[in-house]
Amino acid sequence: MSAPARKRLEAADAAPDATRQAPRAGQIVAMHVLALGAWIATYVLNGSASEWLAFRVIGSSRSSRLGSALAFFLYEVPKVLLLLVLVVFVVGVIRSFFTPERTRSLLAGRRESAGNVLAALLGVVTPFCSCSAVPLFIGFVEAGIPLGVTMSFLISAPMVNEVALVLLFGLFGWKVAALYLGTGLGIAIGAGFTLGRMRLERFVEPWVYEMTAAQAASSNERVSFEERLTQGREAIREIVGKVWP
Numbered sequence: 001m002s003a004p005a006r007k008r009l010e011a012a013d014a015a016p017d018a019t020r021q022a023p024r025a026g027q028i029v030a031m032h033v034l035a036l037g038a039w040i041a042t043y044v045l046n047g048s049a050s051e052w053l054a055f056r057v058i059g060s061s062r063s064s065r066l067g068s069a070l071a072f073f074l075y076e077v078p079k080v081l082l083l084l085v086l087v088v089f090v091v092g093v094i095r096s097f098f099t100p101e102r103t104r105s106l107l108a109g110r111r112e113s114a115g116n117v118l119a120a121l122l123g124v125v126t127p128f129c130s131c132s133a134v135p136l137f138i139g140f141v142e143a144g145i146p147l148g149v150t151m152s153f154l155i156s157a158p159m160v161n162e163v164a165l166v167l168l169f170g171l172f173g174w175k176v177a178a179l180y181l182g183t184g185l186g187i188a189i190g191a192g193f194t195l196g197r198m199r200l201e202r203f204v205e206p207w208v209y210e211m212t213a214a215q216a217a218s219s220n221e222r223v224s225f226e227e228r229l230t231q232g233r234e235a236i237r238e239i240v241g242k243v244w245p
Contacts, residue, residue: 028226043082050075080170085236087166092235094125096228113193115149120188123156124181141204148196156188 053074054060060067140150160181169177 024226028229032229039082039086043079046078046082047075050078076170080167081240083170084163084166084240087162088235088240089232091125091162092232093228096231115146116152116189116192116196119149119153119192120156120185123153123188124160124162124185146196147201147204148192148194150192151195152188152192155191156184159188160184 050071054067054071055062058070060070062068062071137150137154140153141147165177165181168180
C-alpha cells in the first residue's frame with residue numbers, strides 16, 4: 001500500500017475517535033449541570049419536605065418538643081449532607097490545580113509576612129496531610145522558601161479541614177465555622193512567623209539543601225476539565241462515604 005493511501009486510512013481511523021470524544025465531554029458537562037440543578041432544587045425544597053414528613057406523614061404536633069426536634073432533625077441532616085457534597089466536590093476540583101510543584105512555585109520568593117498568610121490559606125485547599133509533611137518540607141526548602149513560610153503551610157494543611165468546616169457550618173452556624181477557620185489560620189500564621197523570626201535554618205541538616213528536587217512524572221501533564229470533574233466526584237465518594245454512615 002502506498003504511503004498516501006496509508007495516511008488516508010490512519011486519518012479515517014482517527015476521525016471517529018475525535019468525534020466521539022467531543023460528545024462525551026459535552027455529556028459529562030451536561031450531566032454535572034443537571035446534577036447541580038437537582039442539588040439546588042433539593043436544597044430549596046428541603047425545608048418544606050422536612051415539615052411535611054414530620055407533621056403530615058409522621059403526625060407529630062408542631063407545638064410539642066418532640067415534633068420540633070423531629071422536624072429539626074429531618075431538616076438539618078439532608079442540609080448538612082447537601083452542603084458536604086457540594087463543598088467536597090468544589091474542593092476536589094480546586095485540588096486538581098495544586099500539585100506540590102505548583103504550590104512550591106506559588107510560595108517561592110514570598111516575603112515572610114505575606115508568605116505566611118498565603119501559605120496558611122493554601123494549606124486549607126491543598127490535598128496534603130500530615131503524612132506528607134517530610135517530603136513537602138524537603139521540597140519547599142529546596143525551592144528556597146523560607147522556613148517560617150514552610151511551617152505555616154505544614155501546620156495549616158492538616159489542621160484546617162474543609163469537611164469539618166462544612167459540618168460545623170451546617171450544625172452550629174457560620175460563627176462557629178468562622179471561629180474554627182480563624183483559629184486554625186491564626187495558629188498557622190503565628191507559629192510560622194515566630195519560627196521564621198527564630199532563624200532555625202541553621203538546624204536543618206545539610207543533606208536537605210544538597211538534595212535535588214525530584215520532579216513528578218505527571219507534573220507536566222495537562223489535566224482536562226473532564227478529569228477535574230472526575231476528581232471532584234472521586235472526592236465525594238471517598239470523603240462523604242467515610243463521613244456519612
